[in-house]
Amino acid sequence: MAQGEAAELARAKWHASGLLDTHAKILKFRGLDPTDLLKLGCNFQSVPALFLPYFDITGATTKFYRVRYLAQPKGFALAKPQRYAQAPGTLNEVYFPPLVKWAEIAKNTDTPLHITEGELKAAAACAASIPTLGLGGVDVWQAKKRGIDFLPGLQAINWNRRKVTIVYDSDAATNTNVVRAQRDIARALTAKGAFVRVASLPPAATGEKQGVDDYLVVHGAASLSELLEQAAPFAEGEALWALNEEIVYIRDPGVIVVREKGQIIVPQSFVSHAYANRMHLEEVTDKEGNVKRKKVKTAQKWLEWESRFELQKIEYAPGQPPVFDDQWNNWRGWGCEPKKGNTKPWVDLLDHVFKDNKEARQWFERWCAYPLQHPGTKLFTNVLIWGTHHGTGKTLIGYTLRNIYGDNAIEIGDEELQKSFNHWAKNKQFVIGEEITGSDKRHDANKLKRMVTREYIDIDTKTQPVYTIRDCINYYLTSNHPDTLFMDDTDRRCFVFEIIGGPLSLEFYKMYDAWVKSDGPAALFYHLLNVDLGDFNPTAPAMATHSKTQMINDNKSELGAWVLGLREDTEAALRVLGDSVSQKAELVSSPNILRCYDPTGEGKVTANGLGRELKRAGFRQVNNGTPLRTVHGLQRLWIIRNHDKWMKSWPKEIVAHYNAVFTGGGKF
Numbered sequence: 001m002a003q004g005e006a007a008e009l010a011r012a013k014w015h016a017s018g019l020l021d022t023h024a025k026i027l028k029f030r031g032l033d034p035t036d037l038l039k040l041g042c043n044f045q046s047v048p049a050l051f052l053p054y055f056d057i058t059g060a061t062t063k064f065y066r067v068r069y070l071a072q073p074k075g076f077a078l079a080k081p082q083r084y085a086q087a088p089g090t091l092n093e094v095y096f097p098p099l100v101k102w103a104e105i106a107k108n109t110d111t112p113l114h115i116t117e118g119e120l121k122a123a124a125a126c127a128a129s130i131p132t133l134g135l136g137g138v139d140v141w142q143a144k145k146r147g148i149d150f151l152p153g154l155q156a157i158n159w160n161r162r163k164v165t166i167v168y169d170s171d172a173a174t175n176t177n178v179v180r181a182q183r184d185i186a187r188a189l190t191a192k193g194a195f196v197r198v199a200s201l202p203p204a205a206t207g208e209k210q211g212v213d214d215y216l217v218v219h220g221a222a223s224l225s226e227l228l229e230q231a232a233p234f235a236e237g238e239a240l241w242a243l244n245e246e247i248v249y250i251r252d253p254g255v256i257v258v259r260e261k262g263q264i265i266v267p268q269s270f271v272s273h274a275y276a277n278r279m280h281l282e283e284v285t286d287k288e289g290n291v292k293r294k295k296v297k298t299a300q301k302w303l304e305w306e307s308r309f310e311l312q313k314i315e316y317a318p319g320q321p322p323v324f325d326d327q328w329n330n331w332r333g334w335g336c337e338p339k340k341g342n343t344k345p346w347v348d349l350l351d352h353v354f355k356d357n358k359e360a361r362q363w364f365e366r367w368c369a370y371p372l373q374h375p376g377t378k379l380f381t382n383v384l385i386w387g388t389h390h391g392t393g394k395t396l397i398g399y400t401l402r403n404i405y406g407d408n409a410i411e412i413g414d415e416e417l418q419k420s421f422n423h424w425a426k427n428k429q430f431v432i433g434e435e436i437t438g439s440d441k442r443h444d445a446n447k448l449k450r451m452v453t454r455e456y457i458d459i460d461t462k463t464q465p466v467y468t469i470r471d472c473i474n475y476y477l478t479s480n481h482p483d484t485l486f487m488d489d490t491d492r493r494c495f496v497f498e499i500i501g502g503p504l505s506l507e508f509y510k511m512y513d514a515w516v517k518s519d520g521p522a523a524l525f526y527h528l529l530n531v532d533l534g535d536f537n538p539t540a541p542a543m544a545t546h547s548k549t550q551m552i553n554d555n556k557s558e559l560g561a562w563v564l565g566l567r568e569d570t571e572a573a574l575r576v577l578g579d580s581v582s583q584k585a586e587l588v589s590s591p592n593i594l595r596c597y598d599p600t601g602e603g604k605v606t607a608n609g610l611g612r613e614l615k616r617a618g619f620r621q622v623n624n625g626t627p628l629r630t631v632h633g634l635q636r637l638w639i640i641r642n643h644d645k646w647m648k649s650w651p652k653e654i655v656a657h658y659n660a661v662f663t664g665g666g667k668f
Contacts, residue, residue: 006031006048009070013050017120017213023127026098028053032067040067042087047071049085052119054093057102057156064093066119066136084136091143094153095119095134099126109162114199114228115141115185116167116212124213128221130228132212138168138181141188150188160193165231170201171209173309174323179241186234198241199231200307232305239280239298240305248328249303249310253465257314259322262330262427264314264464267303275299316427316469318408319375330427330469331376334525335406341523345515346400348508349393353385353499360497362534363543367495368401369531370538371429371474381542382452382475384496386484386551391503394478396512398432401476403521404528405430417448423461425473433477448485451475452493483554488616489564492541496548559605562597563617570640585661586642587622587654589635614638622646622654631659 010031014024034046050068053061066086086092096102097119105111114132116122122134133153135141142149166186172178186196204210204218216224232240248257256265265274278298302308315327322329354361364383371377385394402409409430416424417433425431457471477484487494512520542548556564566573574582576596581588590607593614598604619638627634628651637658639646646654 006033006036006070009048010050013068013070014120014123016217017124018217019120019124019127019213023099023123027123028061031070037067040087042085044085045069045073045082047073052095055096055098056153057096057106059096059098059102062093064090068120086136091146091148092136092140092151094141094151095122095136096153097123097126097132097134099123100129100131102131105131106157109158109160112163112165112228113157114165114167117169118211118213121212124216125224128216128224130221130225132167138178139184141185159189162194163197164189164194165197165199165228167199167201167212167228167231169209169211170203173200173244173307176245179245183238183241186238190234196234196237197231198234198237199228201227233282236280236282236296236301239278240302240307243275243278243298243302244307244309247302247309249308250312250314250328250467251310252313253467255314255465255467257328257330262332264461266464271297271299271303314467314469316472317376318371318429318472332407332427335402335404335408336522336525338526338529339519339522340526341519342515343520343523343527345512345520346524346527349396349400349504349512352501352504353393353397354497355500357497360543360545363495363536364497365528365531366533366536369528370533370536371472372404372525372528373531373533374538376429376470376472377538378453378455378470378472379474380453380539381493381495382448382477384477384479384485384494384551385499386479386481386496386547387499388480388482389499389502390480391509392499392501393504394499395432395434396509398434398476398478400516400521400524401430402432403516404525417451421460421462422457423459425457426459426461429472429474431473431475433475435479448475449493482551485551486555487548487552489552489618491548491552494548495542496545496551498547498550557613559597559610559613560616563613563619566593566596566640567617567619574640581661586640587637587646587658587661588640589630589632589637589658591632591635593638620647622649623651628655628658630655631663 008031010029011021011024014029019027028051030051032040032049032051034048036051037044037046037049044067048070050070052066052068054064054066055061064086066084068084069082072081105113111131114125114130115135116125116132117135117138119134119136122132125132141151141154143151166182168178168182172182182198186198189196201210201212201215204214210218212224215227231237246259248259249255250257254267256267256270257263258265276297276299279295280298280301282294282296282301311323311328312326313328314330315324316330317324317327318331320329320331322332350361350365354364367379367381367383371379385397387394398411402411408428409432410424410428411432411434412424413434416422451471451473452475454471456468457473458466458468460466482498485494485496553561553564562573571582574585574588574592574596576599577585577588577592581592585592590610594605594607594610595601597610619640620643622628622637622639625636627636630637635658637654
């Protein structure tokens, strides 16, 4: 490091807090380079730092000091880098910046005092003639490990009937540890007779947090003095800060959330009955100047309080902290902690369900593992395990996974899937659809498809405002019915597997139940967190299975099944039109196909109904569906062979092929 670089960094630091070089000289600030730190004889980091000596109330330096690092060591990338350090084993002291006359202030209880966290902040306030002492941390007014409940420096001050204002950084409302520490020191000072108030600094214009020094630099001493004068008394503040630890106001959609349970309360209910019994004492001054106390409803006061804990919106983001990006996260962790252990019961269960189908088993277990290894992932696939026998283990799989998800999982049935209100989806990652009965209603199938793939979900509980969150729900469905879900031939989202074997033994269920009730879920959680995901893609189509093909066919109408036959064995389906047509035709009209499906002309289906079924099966019309003049008049022609060729062909070529086939022995 070049000579003087540490000094310049230190100078820039105190200037950023609004302190002049003349102040720094009185405060005995100085920059230290790594060599200077080494001379102090402590295991400090080898980086430039600002030396912060401490003083007693007479202005004399003490032996205690702290250093403020001005850089971070190379090669380190800590989430929260260390900023301050002191000599190991030293007892913390109270920081009295020698810019005001502390000896006089300590005795004169008419002089208001202020308490903040940090030496530079306290010094900046004192430089503005606002007597402020500094703490080395929000809890550093005591030394619990040494049995000291009030540091000696604080004991040197007469607190009785003195007005004291605690003024911590602007993010205090969102930091529960700071809220708790703020309340603790307020109670301790109140016990010593002080009139304690709690000031609330606003965040900076950029939205970043700011301390006393930052506020002074931007707004000046007069503004800070006014803000401190308006600080709420602790008797009132304690009740409000206590609510800040318990609830949060969400600006969109304008509701209160109870932090621990995620319960949502509308403001009217919050004030009128949910929290109507919360009262606190508030100081008022009568006409004669006497201070009295009256009971006030805390809920209403908190709603009107400028420092209430508030965030922009509700989110549900597994793996994220309770507060992030100005959002309240309703995710509260997993149902258990992963722990390496016995997973044989799970292995035996999958052995029974999947038998020798190793490919399907591997895909399914990766489907289970992915959202655990990547919390909050929305898989664009759902799973349906079905079988005609009861007791085969299909439900047991879902229940076992539910133990890992805890409150983030829920079991629902057909009724919940079909309702417009979706309170069941609130704060959920994993949904078990138990014994889905099956339906041939296409809108039900389309609704489930949207549920599986949507990115966001509107939570509508009927009794509360609707709000939107990211959809993290993955669906595991079970059924006893072969036609459970209506799917078209092009479905990409559903993994279907049929359990062929019979029920599991009673002995197995007893063993499995004991495993689940002990460390089974924790061991399975650990196992799934370590499953090799291979090339599993959360947005890719579900693995194709024979069971799925069968279910698609089982859900088809008579016409749908016939159209499927047209695609799979075109020659046989068109044989009614003659061998020449069935072997050569690549284009046919709707009347041609109707005749093949209904040779007797009994009117089983209309041309429009046939067209819809053809489109569902993937058939397309040439010439964008515009009729062409053929030997049979104007016709819309369907492509039944060589799709790519005819989609690019000109009308002349299309008509020529059709006419050649149907004038060469074919029947209309």
